[in-house]
Amino acid sequence: MTGFAPAKPPVFGETPGTLAARLSALGAPAFRAGQILDWIYKRRACSPDAMSNLPGALREWLGEAFDFAPNEPLLQKQSSDVTRKILQRLRDGSLVETVVINAPQEGVGVEHSRQTVCVSTQVGCAYGCRFCASGLAGWKRNLSAGEIVAQLMVAARVAGGVFDNVVVMGMGEPLANYDNLLAALRIVNAPWALGLGARRITVSTSGVVPKILALAEEPLGVRLAVSLHGATNEVRDRIMPVNRRFPLEKLLPACATFASRHGRMLTLEFILIAEINDSLEQARALADIARKLHAHVNLIPCNAVEGLPWQRPSLTRQQHFLRALKARSVSATLRREKGADIDAACGQLRLRTEKLLPNQQHA
Ligand code: SF4
Structure with missing residues (x-):
């Protein structure tokens, strides 16, 4: 299905x-x-x-x-650091997560902070990354374009009506739901709808090479973030099954093609997991990749996920990793922890709630 x-x-x-x-x-x-x-x-x-x-x-x-309320906001969790997670129930009872991140800008008040909305594109996920809660219960179905846009409309209501950026980085592999994703993003971008510029829209993928190449040909021109999480095939194979189909020797040329078509800096997402990918050898290999692609690296200390064994590296180790990248002139940031107290690793809130709720359709 x-x-x-x-x-x-x-x-x-x-x-x-x-x-x-x-x-x-x-x-x-x-x-x-x-x-x-x-x-x-x-x-x-x-x-x-x-x-x-x-x-x-x-x-x-x-x-x-038409259905004017296909997604019902079921539960909201506000974290102490201005991240808000909204669990939305779809018409068939499925649950998806949408996160609103409020990032205050330097020198101005909270009322001028930038609001980013992170949306989901699938119920569950078939990609089974070993560190991810969304993959734990498997894939259930794709969201329609209307359901993806409706998530944003619900989030906008919750966030006070406006947002500055959309990242497609919630539950699911966006490029595995390519047609609905593109239809939704065209609506988000269209002046008659939300009118959000393509530079303010980022699609994140675990590395589905044929669809990265397809997206590179789209005139829409959204940004791309690639969840790398390992700088060698050996490490990626351990934590990301997608790497067996699309290993680095296929993924990296596709990233280069995307970057050259759109002339925009890619982002490489890298979840730091203790004893898995936080060594200086990984940092050096990651620096080589980032420099070849002229990509920015976003380091994300992993969140503990119930049922998964991974640990977050110590702060000192995180900072050593960051310094090793910067020493090689790589543009890199270490993400300040956002939302750990609201099950913010993707899929956690949904999994916890599904254990508590009967899977009913909303009225
Ligand atoms: S990290 Fe993304 S692609 Fe991987 S299992 Fe989780 S939702 Fe799917």
């Missing part, structure tokens, strides 16, 4: 073209599509009842034809 067919499609999957086609089948003028989308994205109407410039019959049809 690759999808789920709800009784009514989420309205957030519609575009001016698809909506105008449906309206024309009804005999309604095409300009109504623009009015409807304006209500949804600019005026943030939660239901057709609010769309006061539409005829009553059209409002009624909209309510019958």
Whole structure:
């Protein structure tokens, strides 16, 4: 099963073209599509009842034809360091996680902080990275484009209406749900919808080479982050099964192709795990890769995940690793811990909640 067919499609999957086609089948003028989308994205109407410039019959049809609330915010957890995790329940009862990260900017107040929303693209994940909670219960299904956009609309409501960046780095391998991902990102980018510039959208992948190459050909021009987590095949093989299909000798040329097509700096994500990938040899190998790709390295100390054996390296060891990269002129940051107290490693909140909740559809 690759999808789920709800009784009514989420309205957030519609575009001016698809909506105008449906309206024309009804005999309604095409300009109504623009009015409807304006209500949804600019005026943030939660239901057709609010769309006061539409005829009553059209409002009624909209309510019958589309789901205006496909994702229900079920649970929110706010961490002490301004990370907020929202568990969203989909129409079939599946749970997905969305994270809102509030990063204050230097010299200005919290009200000017940058809000980044991290969205999920699948329920569960088939990729089975050994350090990840999302892969523990396996893959259940892909999210539709409308469900992905709806996650952002829910997050925007929770986050006070605006956000500055979207990272597709939540539950699931985004490039394994390529068509729905692209359809959703085009809506996020479109001026008639959320209007978020492509430079503010980052897609993160564990290294699905053919889809990295496909994304490189997309005119949309989003940013790419690659979850490397090991600077040699030996280490990647231990913790990322995807490396058997797409080892470094395939992955790195694909990254180089992406970077040259879009002229944008890639990010290499690297979860630091004690005794697995935190040696200075790994740091040196990682520096070689980053320099060849002109990539930025984002070091993320691993979170303890219930049921998994991995430990976070000591702060001293994390800093040695960072220094080894910088000594080789690599642009690198060591991520300050965000959200450890809210099960922020991807998939943890969902797993914990699923143990407690019956898997019911929302009303
Ligand atoms: S890290 Fe990403 S690709 Fe790997 S199992 Fe977790 S969600 Fe899937």
